Amino acid sequence: MAFIISTISSIIASLFLLIGASIWAVVIHRSQAVNNVLLKLPSSQTQVAIGITVSSGSGLYLAWAAFVLTFFSVIPYMLR
Helix, strand or coil: CCCHHHHHHHHHHHHHHHHHHHHHHHHHHHHHHHHHCECCCCCCEEEECCCCCCCHHHHHHHHHHHHHHHHHHHHHHHCC
């Protein structure tokens, strides 16, 4: 009974990591449009970059790695 509970818990954790990493990747991809935003200064006709840079960074890759490792950790539970 304990192996069934631990297997189900690992599957749920893997699923939640997949959902979280997917949502995070979509949010980063959609918010990268702010990188090209230009502001028009009211006193002149010049345009200035807003100064915000959005990139994925290493955190997103760590979340995907956590998903993969959690997913592969379910396999030993199912072999028993």
